[in-house]
Amino acid sequence: MGKILVTGGLGFIGSHTVVELQSSGYDVVIIDDLSNSSIDVLDGISSITGKKPEFVKLDLKDKPKVEDFFKTHSAIKGVIHFAASKAVGESVQEPLKYYENNISTLVYILKELQKLPSASFIFSSSCTVYGQADTLPITENAPVKKAESPYGNTKQIGEEIISDTCNVSKNLKAISLRYFNPIGAHESAKIGELPIGVPQNLVPFITQTAIGIREQLSVFGNDYPTPDGTCIRDYIHVVDLAKAHVIALERLLKNDNKSNYETFNLGTGKGSSVLEVIESFERVSEKKLNYKIVGRREGDIISAYADTKKANEELGWKAQLNLDDALRSAWKWEQTIRE
Template sequence: MQKILVTGGAGYIGSHTVVALHEAGFEPVIVDNFSNADKSAIDGIKAILQKSPTLYQGDCNDAAFMDQVFAKEGKIAGVIHFAASKAVGESVQKPIQYYANNINSLLVLLQTMEKHQCPHLVFSSSCTVYGQPDELPVTEATPKKQATSPYGNTKAVCEEILEDAVTAKYPIKAIALRYFNPIGAHPSAHIGELPIGVPNNLVPFVTQAAAGIREKITVFGNDYDTPDGTCLRDYIHVMDLADAHVKAFEFLEKQNQSSLIEYFNVGTGKPNSVLEVIQTFEEASGVKLNYELGPRRPGDVEQTYADVTKSTKLLGWKATRSLFESLRDAWNWQQKLSQ
């Protein structure tokens, strides 16, 4: 079994990708410092895999630590790099911390990979690099726009670092997956999204409101130029997203070049509004939500959704799970947390 290092492997997307890798016949090796994750995620992974995953607790910015991980594990076939600070609002308050952590961790990782002759990297990027697109749906050729937050800018800068490395014939084959809006949880309800404090994202706020943790939901803006006036997003089940990482690694293994960078959108290609999410959640859960319409929130993009033609053609991947399934699984996860 080929070993795949998963940085941030105890986090939301990372933990689900660890499961997907195992199911595809790989041996995932987790590195996490638990700054953005809870150790209960490791127990959840263990329950699904029926075995304890290999785990190293430490910081990806620590070059000596990363060198020890690679040395101890022997041949690592590739890395899936999730580890990063990720709260948009916090990044505005702590920009230096975000640049130091998100950018330096990639630089340390690339240097360690070169030292240990590990050529394959799947990088966790974001659709935030597109900003509010001039045309929809968004393709990989859609021009990037100035990020609206330091967090978003770290993703754009990391993509540029990978581009420069490839231009300089650095021995790295990389894919940057540009995620749209991951939601849901593993159908077993053993792992799912665990936001710290008040959720920044819609779906965990919805599930917490349904569970009585939040008093009500505020829909920010109902006067946008969309069918029902609320923002449109491309919501993708986290297990579909996890599968895309497996397909991305398998794609890299088939490439003959010693150095390359490719970008892929990872979404469903189908936009849903905030009100559609609320209504579909009520259908999936049987719970009536308390929500109100409020003013627009500064920085929110009106609408964005993916063209996934490239992912389908080159990776052989496409999302298969519905919005209903995503919200059902998210609710099952929330109910388990509330027990």
């Protein structure tokens, strides 16, 4: 079936995608620099699938090493590109780190793919490209607004670079998958989200608070124009998200794509408020959460949830797992790693 390169394959979404690729019969090679992940994840993947993927520790900012990698891995049929810095707050403080890490690495990979007879490329994009959308739910035709952060801007610029490259590279086909909010963990609890330091995302902060690592969860604002005053997001189970990557890749490998460059939203199509997420967690875990309403956080948009019609109809993909499922798996994962 050909070898698939997964960059950032030991990260949260990357590791779950590697599992789904291997389960679908693909040979996988992972590149990761381990700057925001752990080599132990490799064992987690192997214990789920029964097969250890090839692993190469490599900093994709090192252009000569990227070139060398592709010289020695000429059988690669497709690339799923996750490797990137991803903390919104940090990107505001260190913009050049984000532009170097997220943009230069993308350029180096695309340069190598241009040299191949044919290549399929899946880009890990984000609903942050839409900003605060004018209408909800958000379709792929919603305008891409000025980014709220350097991180968000790297996703917008990344999409533009891929689109421009596909326009002139007839051998290259690409899909950008615009995720909404990935949460949860594999049902085996052998892989999951492993934030380094203080979590930037809601769900790991919830689970770390519930297990006693964090004293209290801060809910940023309860005065937004939403039913309960807290921000609304579209939370998608990471396993559903991972499966979408395999389907999108197969679309390109089978030449089912309608153009050389396509975009798809990946979400559940349902928005959940911060307080609804807390209520769901308390229900599935049977634990009361210590949380406090505090002031709004700069840069937070009010509401974002996906119109998933395009992905449902054209990819034949639909989210199967709900919020309770995702939070139950996240809690099981948190308990497992603290044992």
